[in-house]
Amino acid sequence: MTPELHNSRFLKAARCEPTDCTPVWIMRQAGRYLPEYMAVRSKVTFLELCKRPELAAEVTLTAREVLGVDAAILFADLLPILQPMGFDLEYQKGEGPVIHNPITSANEVGRVRPIENVSDLGYVFEAVQLIRRDLPGNIPLLGFAGAPFTLASYAIEGGGSKNYVRTKSMMFNDPGAWTELMNKLVDSLSDYLRAQIEAGCQAVQIFDSWAGCLSPDDYDRYVQPHTKRLIESLPSETPVINFLTGNPALIPSQAAAGGRVIGIDWRVRLDEAWTTVGYERAIQGNMDPVSLYCELPVLKQRTQALLNQAEGRPGHIFNLGHGVHPDMKPENVKALVNYVHELSAK
């Protein structure tokens, strides 16, 4: 890694070192709210966009540049890793992802194949190389993957879910099958994330987007050991952002699973979450994405209020608590990025 990259705002903050101002990036920053993204996306399907490295690189780089954020995040999706594991994945118009052959009973877990050859996902690593080549030298590139629980929920529910009845039922009634599935996912995710890092990512984020539906005891028993094993399997010099949304009571367990940076949502005050995590680690978040619908003076006040919670302490990476909404005005996202930089400048 170049010294310039090593001393970038984002990576310094991830190490809890002081920075000239608070680094910021936006979950789903390369997304449908951005006309530059839609121009590319209109020509191909969502899955094609994921699988064509030159297009994935283009939307990644453009979003980073248009917003002026302090990190780029690889354009990709949580679910394509399930394809080489034997799942039939489709993105249906307006319906979100569908898996046509979900796991419907414990005895089907045997058919799930851990990834043997990570080059099955070679298009992702090619995109990483293209992005890294064209990114400014002081901007880190983040890779990412779904956390094992979130991926298991898709594999079992066959798509999104309101109550995760099938996922939890397998967990509660067939803990052996559940562990087998989680082990296969962790092995595959570990290979996948390590290959992203080798291809040129400076940090990776693990998205446990749906773990908030769990009680602390169930998270500790059925999920946390697997997320922990995944994080421990990654190179220790690469910062891992361990992101979980939907349940602030899980933060102690989430933090205990590891990660140089703990990503949180807006359901908890950032200062309280950071006290729980401990100041020796960085914290990422945690503006309510709906704040971006505010008139700009209100948005600015809300940005200041959140920065106040961080008290200028080194190790805050500003972000939303979840992805930016598809109908957001790009101007408001740009304004947010500017407010963060301006209001936090030392």
Next chain:
Amino acid sequence: MTPELHNSRFLKAARCEPTDCTPVWIMRQAGRYLPEYMAVRSKVTFLELCKRPELAAEVTLTAREVLGVDAAILFADLLPILQPMGFDLEYQKGEGPVIHNPITSANEVGRVRPIENVSDLGYVFEAVQLIRRDLPGNIPLLGFAGAPFTLASYAIEGGGSKNYVRTKSMMFNDPGAWTELMNKLVDSLSDYLRAQIEAGCQAVQIFDSWAGCLSPDDYDRYVQPHTKRLIESLPSETPVINFLTGNPALIPSQAAAGGRVIGIDWRVRLDEAWTTVGYERAIQGNMDPVSLYCELPVLKQRTQALLNQAEGRPGHIFNLGHGVHPDMKPENVKALVNYVHELSAK
């Protein structure tokens, strides 16, 4: 109130007095999972069932008796109170509730009418009288209403919502209009709940089913004062169950809003929540409703694990953390009620 009712398991627990075993009831206990309910429901629409006191009473009483729970809860819905306030409410098949004339901008709040004559909702109070007449003398009847935030979200979104963008946008951008709407709701809800109590309810539950989407600061600023005013307006001798789901980080603020009993969901350990609330108040909850899909020995273990968190302390009212699912087996719900009584017997 008769001494028998005053000394019922439920009301003793609500006062944090010791009981022979832990009282239990189930949110949405008179619901679609129950064949006895479906037999009545199949003859009328959902709204007719709410508005025909003899039918509402029948499903309330039958569910109480079939399950052997320690309280009956009035069969009604959160939303009909919005009709006399000027909203055009419909329950569409399989779609949930729809309000055809939601509030789409701040300047429409003026058209919302606080309830002037609570007898517009007379069918509810008639049902209360019929139920109370036929309930066993040691079983309290619970009334209920939506919390002001949850009702405001329906009035603004026009139905359910994923992200509450319109609701929060009004809150953030037009706090004056927001306060006006909340005031009208609190005034109406206060009259409505007091009339339920006068008609024969021994306790009432306030459902803040959707407040979990809020950050603690936004809850404190835009919601909590209104819920507090509602609770304070009710007769102090009637226990109020203040129920909120979806965000354990709100529990301190929820508890500060008042309520003899604090109702919580499964996202937090009951023992931790109770420590936060303080042992001078009762706690209600908090099994994950998905636990009811477990094989019975697993369900029994999970029931024991939850009772262990209460440590036999007086003031625990057992419940799920949210309503029972419509596809649940009635046998499992009955088994849960029996486990609670059996495992907690002194």
